[in-house]
Amino acid sequence: MIAQRRRPFTVDLRTPHTGDGMRSKWLPRTSLVLEFALRVFRAGTVATSNLVEVQNVTFSYDQREVLKNINLVVPKGKVVAIMGLSGCGKTTLLRLIGGALFPNQGEIRVADRVVNKLGHDALFELRRKMGMLFQFGALFTDISSFENVAFQMREHTNLPGSIIRDLALMKLQAVGLRGAADLMPSELSGGMARRVALARSIALDPMLMMYDEPFTGLDPISLGVIGQLIRRLNDSLGATSIVVTHDVAEALELVDYVYYMSAGKVEFQGTPDEVRAAGLSSLRQFVYGEPDGPVPFHYPAPDYRQDLLAQ
Ligand SMILES: Nc1ncnc2c1ncn2[C@@H]1O[C@H](COP(=O)(O)OP(=O)(O)O)[C@@H](O)[C@H]1O
Numbered sequence: 001m002i003a004q005r006r007r008p009f010t011v012d013l014r015t016p017h018t019g020d021g022m023r024s025k026w027l028p029r030t031s032l033v034l035e036f037a038l039r040v041f042r043a044g045t046v047a048t049s050n051l052v053e054v055q056n057v058t059f060s061y062d063q064r065e066v067l068k069n070i071n072l073v074v075p076k077g078k079v080v081a082i083m084g085l086s087g088c089g090k091t092t093l094l095r096l097i098g099g100a101l102f103p104n105q106g107e108i109r110v111a112d113r114v115v116n117k118l119g120h121d122a123l124f125e126l127r128r129k130m131g132m133l134f135q136f137g138a139l140f141t142d143i144s145s146f147e148n149v150a151f152q153m154r155e156h157t158n159l160p161g162s163i164i165r166d167l168a169l170m171k172l173q174a175v176g177l178r179g180a181a182d183l184m185p186s187e188l189s190g191g192m193a194r195r196v197a198l199a200r201s202i203a204l205d206p207m208l209m210m211y212d213e214p215f216t217g218l219d220p221i222s223l224g225v226i227g228q229l230i231r232r233l234n235d236s237l238g239a240t241s242i243v244v245t246h247d248v249a250e251a252l253e254l255v256d257y258v259y260y261m262s263a264g265k266v267e268f269q270g271t272p273d274e275v276r277a278a279g280l281s282s283l284r285q286f287v288y289g290e291p292d293g294p295v296p297f298h299y300p301a302p303d304y305r306q307d308l309l310a311q
């Protein structure tokens with residue numbers, strides 16, 4: 001049911017069955033030591049199986065609390081959606097994970113490093129391993145698609161030009177636009193521009209990809225293409241992805257897990273099937289695009305009849 005909150009992707013930590021046929025006086029102690037070692041090993045596995053862990057994070061812009069005790073994890077290799085109505089704090093959460101903002105309370109771990117406690121250099125180093133596709137992530141308008149992708153590599157690596165050329169072409173090939181390498185951004189359709197921006201954000205082979213509203217403003221075909229690319233690139237690059245979106249239909253097709261936020265809190269979490277089956281009314285309204293529900297269609301107004309009759 002919807003009210004259930006649980007940690008997703010937990011690993012079973014139960015002690016394995018240990019046969020106790022030939023007990024010697026050493027065996028109990030030996031098996032205890034082994035069991036302890038196994039637990040430590042497995043606990044280590046649990047800790048590192050999540051690429052991102054957000055723990056008890058609270059964040060305010062000035063006095064206004066925007067995120068209230070958020071907990072979420074993104075396991076390695078998975079694509080996780082963060083959904084919710086406009087203004088509920090999704091972009092803010094991405095910026096916290098990327099280390100562009102710092103929480104008032106709590107901890108954000110990426111690849112076992114506490115982002116909000118890193119020094120400047122270490123943070124910069126970690127950010128190089130994160131790719132961001134911002135909402136309306138604009139391309140540089142006065143350079144070609146190819147140069148938009150190659151630019152990232154020139155900025156952040158010392159690779160020779162010939163290798164950068166091949167790598168940039170490979171990234172463009174991955175999004176189906178090698179043939180558009182020489183086109184200027186003004187010559188691209190909206191969907192193509194988004195794909196070049198996608199190629200640019202994977203230029204440095206990020207371990208973590210973050211997409212902020214990647215489907216906004218796209219026609220249905222381009223939207224489907226971007227959705228499939230997000231999934232395919234994640235899996236083929238061996239990356240981990242966070243997709244912030246309010247496009248429910250598209251997201252449920254491509255992600256492994258969903259966090260649904262409302263007013264700065266995680267209100268629900270579950271697999272796409274659990275989201276579809278969920279009975280929470282605000283989520284139903286969100287999932288099925290119902291015009292009225294807990295989020296009202298009508299802006300608060302005085303009584304209709306009285307309003308009409310009033311002169
Ligand atoms: N730089 C800022 N300064 C003050 N308030 C902000 C700032 N950015 C966002 N907010 C506010 O914080 C809330 C969450 O914003 P945001 O994270 O952008 O939401 P979402 O991405 O879910 O639409 C909103 O009410 C927004 O108005």
Ligand SMILES: [Mg+2]
Pocket residue numbers: 090091092212
């Ligand atoms: Mg946003």
